Amino acid sequence: MKKVVLLMLVLAIGLMGCGSPKSTNEAGELRHIKLPMGYIPNIQYAPFYVAVEKGYFAEEGIEIEFDYSFETDGVALTGAGELPFAVASGEQVLLARSQGLPVVYAFAWYQQFPISVIAKPELGIESPEDLRGKKIGLPGLFGANYIGVEALLFSAGIDPSEVTFDAIGFNQVESFATGTSEIVVGYTANEPIVLRSQGFDVTELRVADYAQLTANGIITNEETIANDPELVRGMARALAHGIEDTLANPDEAYEISLNHVENLKDQDKDVQMQILNTSIEFWKADRIGFSDPQAWENMNDLLVKMQLIPEPIDLSKAFTNEFVP
Numbered sequence: 001m002k003k004v005v006l007l008m009l010v011l012a013i014g015l016m017g018c019g020s021p022k023s024t025n026e027a028g029e030l031r032h033i034k035l036p037m038g039y040i041p042n043i044q045y046a047p048f049y050v051a052v053e054k055g056y057f058a059e060e061g062i063e064i065e066f067d068y069s070f071e072t073d074g075v076a077l078t079g080a081g082e083l084p085f086a087v088a089s090g091e092q093v094l095l096a097r098s099q100g101l102p103v104v105y106a107f108a109w110y111q112q113f114p115i116s117v118i119a120k121p122e123l124g125i126e127s128p129e130d131l132r133g134k135k136i137g138l139p140g141l142f143g144a145n146y147i148g149v150e151a152l153l154f155s156a157g158i159d160p161s162e163v164t165f166d167a168i169g170f171n172q173v174e175s176f177a178t179g180t181s182e183i184v185v186g187y188t189a190n191e192p193i194v195l196r197s198q199g200f201d202v203t204e205l206r207v208a209d210y211a212q213l214t215a216n217g218i219i220t221n222e223e224t225i226a227n228d229p230e231l232v233r234g235m236a237r238a239l240a241h242g243i244e245d246t247l248a249n250p251d252e253a254y255e256i257s258l259n260h261v262e263n264l265k266d267q268d269k270d271v272q273m274q275i276l277n278t279s280i281e282f283w284k285a286d287r288i289g290f291s292d293p294q295a296w297e298n299m300n301d302l303l304v305k306m307q308l309i310p311e312p313i314d315l316s317k318a319f320t321n322e323f324v325p
Helices: 002-015 043-053 071-079 090-098 143-155 172-177 191-197 222-227 229-248 250-257 269-283 293-305
Strands: 031-038 062-070 086-088 103-108 115-119 135-138 164-167 183-187 203-206 217-221
Touching (some): 031 071, 043 062, 043 250, 062 229, 071 103, 071 217, 090 217, 090 293, 103 229, 115 191, 172 191, 191 269, 217 222, 229 250, 229 269
Parallel strands (some): 031 062, 031 086, 135 164
Antiparallel strands (some): 086 217, 115 183, 115 203
């Protein structure tokens, strides 16, 4: 289990001696940044698309290239100094630092952990306590889905051995729709909305209602912070502007996203707007980008309980709010 979660991070240590990106660019030129996103193009990335289209990144001297590869690839490359930034979740930062990768979480995009447990209504799953003894389908024993459901179980005092995890891959909607799985774990702004749009009644338990954990944000590395702090600050400012505009005008953000998400125009707009508006619930904050220290403490404790890290990580090095606008 632990090896599955950490494999890419362990491999990345071998890259630590490789050269890092240039910290400066020629005067007047945009700094080209390849940004691993951790997922396929999606309406949920609207704030990034808005920031690109409205020139917020360009104002900071940044030209963004979106790289839609697997999350831990971005974490590994950022930790190795091959890339200055990646989009990643809080648990990935702590897992990476436990393996010696000097990644630092610098901007909180999501303020709440966006994972839900979805069940058939006839099962009577009204609270986390009702999951005891149940079989739960999830992509596998890795990633945010796994972290989220374990946090939900621990919130109810349920030992993970009291449930059965069924690794079904990223097929939660199909597995639920066909009756293969009566309970699945998915992203709050994805699987529950898609299933309801297909006419299925579902009971939903949101992890964020029971546990405050650090979710997706922008990570960088200690070298970039030390040598190019203004680049980090510019990245944070640009994304904060994109989030602000998306919160203020979701319809405009949808129209902008049409230029970045292939075939978005062919998908049900009402469903896509539900996905966007649900995502927006997780982005709202009094101070956009601010990372909650208590959420980090909770994540630290959770990963120790899950035996994914041997001991708590030094959080003073794992995240910073220094660059938050």
